[in-house]
Amino acid sequence: MNNFEYYNPTRIIFGQQTISRLNNHIPASAKVLMCYGGGSIKKNGVYDQVITALGKRTIIEFGGIEPNPDYDHLMKAIAIGRQEKIDFILAVGGGSVIDGAKLIAVGIPYPGDDVWAIVCGGHSVKPKTALPLGTVLTLPGTGSEMNGNSVISRHSTREKRAFASKLIFPKISILDPTTTFSLPQKQVRNGIVDAYVHVIEQYLTYPVNSPLQDRQAEGILLTLQEIGERALETPPNYDARANLMWSATNALNKLICMGVPEDWTTHSIGHELTAFYGLDHAESLAVVLPYLLWVKRDQKKVKLPQYGRRVWGLSGNDAEISSQAIEEMSRFFNRLGMPTRLTFYDIDPDEAAKSVRERFEKRGSVFGEKKDITPGVVAQILRLSR
Amino acid sequence: MNNFEYYNPTRIIFGQQTISRLNNHIPASAKVLMCYGGGSIKKNGVYDQVITALGKRTIIEFGGIEPNPDYDHLMKAIAIGRQEKIDFILAVGGGSVIDGAKLIAVGIPYPGDDVWAIVCGGHSVKPKTALPLGTVLTLPGTGSEMNGNSVISRHSTREKRAFASKLIFPKISILDPTTTFSLPQKQVRNGIVDAYVHVIEQYLTYPVNSPLQDRQAEGILLTLQEIGERALETPPNYDARANLMWSATNALNKLICMGVPEDWTTHSIGHELTAFYGLDHAESLAVVLPYLLWVKRDQKKVKLPQYGRRVWGLSGNDAEISSQAIEEMSRFFNRLGMPTRLTFYDIDPDEAAKSVRERFEKRGSVFGEKKDITPGVVAQILRLSR
Numbered sequence: 001m002n003n004f005e006y007y008n009p010t011r012i013i014f015g016q017q018t019i020s021r022l023n024n025h026i027p028a029s030a031k032v033l034m035c036y037g038g039g040s041i042k043k044n045g046v047y048d049q050v051i052t053a054l055g056k057r058t059i060i061e062f063g064g065i066e067p068n069p070d071y072d073h074l075m076k077a078i079a080i081g082r083q084e085k086i087d088f089i090l091a092v093g094g095g096s097v098i099d100g101a102k103l104i105a106v107g108i109p110y111p112g113d114d115v116w117a118i119v120c121g122g123h124s125v126k127p128k129t130a131l132p133l134g135t136v137l138t139l140p141g142t143g144s145e146m147n148g149n150s151v152i153s154r155h156s157t158r159e160k161r162a163f164a165s166k167l168i169f170p171k172i173s174i175l176d177p178t179t180t181f182s183l184p185q186k187q188v189r190n191g192i193v194d195a196y197v198h199v200i201e202q203y204l205t206y207p208v209n210s211p212l213q214d215r216q217a218e219g220i221l222l223t224l225q226e227i228g229e230r231a232l233e234t235p236p237n238y239d240a241r242a243n244l245m246w247s248a249t250n251a252l253n254k255l256i257c258m259g260v261p262e263d264w265t266t267h268s269i270g271h272e273l274t275a276f277y278g279l280d281h282a283e284s285l286a287v288v289l290p291y292l293l294w295v296k297r298d299q300k301k302v303k304l305p306q307y308g309r310r311v312w313g314l315s316g317n318d319a320e321i322s323s324q325a326i327e328e329m330s331r332f333f334n335r336l337g338m339p340t341r342l343t344f345y346d347i348d349p350d351e352a353a354k355s356v357r358e359r360f361e362k363r364g365s366v367f368g369e370k371k372d373i374t375p376g377v378v379a380q381i382l383r384l385s386r
Numbered sequence: 387m388n389n390f391e392y393y394n395p396t397r398i399i400f401g402q403q404t405i406s407r408l409n410n411h412i413p414a415s416a417k418v419l420m421c422y423g424g425g426s427i428k429k430n431g432v433y434d435q436v437i438t439a440l441g442k443r444t445i446i447e448f449g450g451i452e453p454n455p456d457y458d459h460l461m462k463a464i465a466i467g468r469q470e471k472i473d474f475i476l477a478v479g480g481g482s483v484i485d486g487a488k489l490i491a492v493g494i495p496y497p498g499d500d501v502w503a504i505v506c507g508g509h510s511v512k513p514k515t516a517l518p519l520g521t522v523l524t525l526p527g528t529g530s531e532m533n534g535n536s537v538i539s540r541h542s543t544r545e546k547r548a549f550a551s552k553l554i555f556p557k558i559s560i561l562d563p564t565t566t567f568s569l570p571q572k573q574v575r576n577g578i579v580d581a582y583v584h585v586i587e588q589y590l591t592y593p594v595n596s597p598l599q600d601r602q603a604e605g606i607l608l609t610l611q612e613i614g615e616r617a618l619e620t621p622p623n624y625d626a627r628a629n630l631m632w633s634a635t636n637a638l639n640k641l642i643c644m645g646v647p648e649d650w651t652t653h654s655i656g657h658e659l660t661a662f663y664g665l666d667h668a669e670s671l672a673v674v675l676p677y678l679l680w681v682k683r684d685q686k687k688v689k690l691p692q693y694g695r696r697v698w699g700l701s702g703n704d705a706e707i708s709s710q711a712i713e714e715m716s717r718f719f720n721r722l723g724m725p726t727r728l729t730f731y732d733i734d735p736d737e738a739a740k741s742v743r744e745r746f747e748k749r750g751s752v753f754g755e756k757k758d759i760t761p762g763v764v765a766q767i768l769r770l771s772r
Contacts, residue, residue: 001625001629001632003402003404004398004400004401006398006400007398008394008395010393011393012390013391014389014391014644015389015390016389211609211612212605212629212633215601215604215606216602218601218605219601219604219605220598223601239595242387243595243596243597243598246598246644246645247598250598258632259400259401259628259632
């Protein structure tokens with residue numbers, strides 16, 4: 001096991017009828033910037049519950065944060081926050097709203113207007129502080145409600161970049177599974193796949209003698225497989241949604257990656273597919289991961305059979321299990337209604353391979369647990385997604 | 387799944403050669419009360435590493451904190467802390483030292499001298515603050531390095547009581563597995579069994595549809611079984627000790643008990659056996675748990691077979707698996723050198739049953755996930771331990 005540091009100060013309040021408890025965790029005198037997305041919270045009752053919980057606190061609303069939150073749009077919230085002397089950020093929504101709110105929280109007190117520098121890590125002035133952030137999660141998947149990560153897009157330049165900071169852990173996150181009841185099935189499906197791939201990125205690498213982290217990761221995968229299809233049912237099943245929500249949080253609260261190598265190739269490629277073709281985040285992952293695993297099956301020759309045996313109950317020799325495990329995973333995604341080929345979206349794999357390869361060549365990007373996923377390997381992976 | 391709240395702000399620094407990093411996490415101007423046990427840290431190099439890490443900070447030492455830390459002894463540290471205006475508590479040792487340091491941390495700023503009231507929860511003045519606490523863990527087992535719990539004994543009255551407070555989470559805990567290399571084999575064995583029983587207390591209850599928490603718990607049990615015997619080997623195996631240390635921390639950092647019922651009967655009875663007969667904490671657990679499970683096998687009729695199937699790979703009907711699982715667990719403890727019968731210690735089970743029953747009757751104590759372990763049931767359990 002490698003050395004590591006673990007720190008996660010987010011307070012989670014989980015369960016039915018818990019939104020009212022915001023009142024206990026936001027200062028009574030707070031001036032709150034309430035961030036949300038397209039407005040679905042106004043139809044499903046979540047908005048009203050939050051407003052009631054905030055009581056007499058001053059609230060300024062900032063809606064319209066879309067999937068793959070746009071830097072230029074978020075800068076408007078930062079300007080409002082500075083002007084109005086906001087002192088608490090509350091995100092009500094899924095991972096995109098929370099990720100956007102994280103940039104807002106660190107951007108408001110940041111000296112100067114080049115907030116993009118925070119995202120790219122190229123800041124001449126390192127951010128030293130952030131406004132306190134709370135979240136009410138309405139869409140499980142990204143894990144942003146319990147980590148210090150954020151992914152921000154810049155539509156004007158077709159960029160999508162991740163940043164991490166200890167400043168942006170939410171102080172409190174409310175996880176009420178009933179808030180997911182009005183979600184379109186597609187968004188629930190996306191959340192399941194996103195969480196599943198998060199686990200794979202931290203688990204399916206090379207072994208470093210970390211049996212506990214392996215079991216923790218496998219436990220999340222098994223749970224998602226067990227409850228995945230039930231979580232898509234209508235009318236919604238509380239327990240399935242609750243187990244999905246808690247699994248997705250645990251998939252990326254950074255516990256399972258302590259002391260072990262991580263891959264994240266699928267996410268790096270996926271971000272570009274979203275930037276180029278507008279695929280949903282989870283959709284972009286599902287058209288990459290099976291082919292990454294196939295291309296790197298030799299490097300992952302210990303963990304891939306372990307995954308097949310323990311998570312899919314397969315038996316046989318390692319090579320057979322490895323290819324069967326990849327097929328089982330793809331079939332699981334497909335059963336949830338998630339395609340696993342670029343061609344399903346009428347995207348030409350060869351063209352995608354060329355575009356993404358060029359982007360990574362320009363940036364000099366290499367990925368993977370062994371830093372051996374060159375732009376050429378990326379192209380090889382994408383060409384298989386047909 | 388039940389509603390829950392999760393909050394754990396302890397920063398964990400894990401791995402070889404990490405004690406020096408105390409320097410980054412304790413204020414440079416701190417006046418440190420350094421708490422430790424019988425002095426083994428002076429022989430194995432840990433003391434020197436800590437002193438070096440603390441550099442020019444003022445250090446006042448308080449050694450001699452024994453297993454089952456004694457209230458009256460700890461009160462001396464509280465008096466010193468108040469007199470010397472200590473502002474940081476550093477515990478260097480195992481669970482007893484850390485538990486003792488937690489009482490010291492909350493006791494120093496507590497108004498008044500009835501600090502025992504904090505332990506019993508009968509305080510007229512609720513503790514509002516605690517000094518910051520850091521730990522250097524040298525003996526894995528209790529999980530105290532990453533939770534807000536403490537168990538304090540009062541030798542003068544033969545009492546042993548647990549208390550919990552959000553004030554006593556360590557700010558930072560250093561987990562360097564090499565600090566365990568000089569431990570007597572018996573203490574390593576105790577740590578494995580203690581951690582194992584912690585998991586069972588939170589897992590082997592009645593089902594509430596919490597598949598992830600089940601898998602997380604089973605993952606720790608499987609890991610302890612996998613590495614347990616190797617962790618006892620001489621010369622010490624780094625990976626086995628590292629996996630033991632991280633498993634023991636995860637066994638009681640309160641993640642696996644979120645949203646699920648908990649038992650803790652074994653601990654409640656075990657504390658009394660330690661108070662009456664001086665058994666090591668882990669020894670007291672191992673002579674109770676098998677018989678509790680047998681007596682309550684009907685109530686635990688879903689989880690006990692699940693434990694047998696998933697953790698021990700057993701097959702058959704539920705009743706067979708349940709009794710086999712209890713036997714497998716006992717045999718595992720025995721393989722580690724841990725007895726599972728009171729008679730091994732020349733303690734008369736009937737006498738123990740009588741003494742502990744009377745104590746609980748006097749207190750009006752009942753335990754268990756269904757609060758149905760009356761003093762009479764306690765006696766029934768102890769009489770079986772022969």
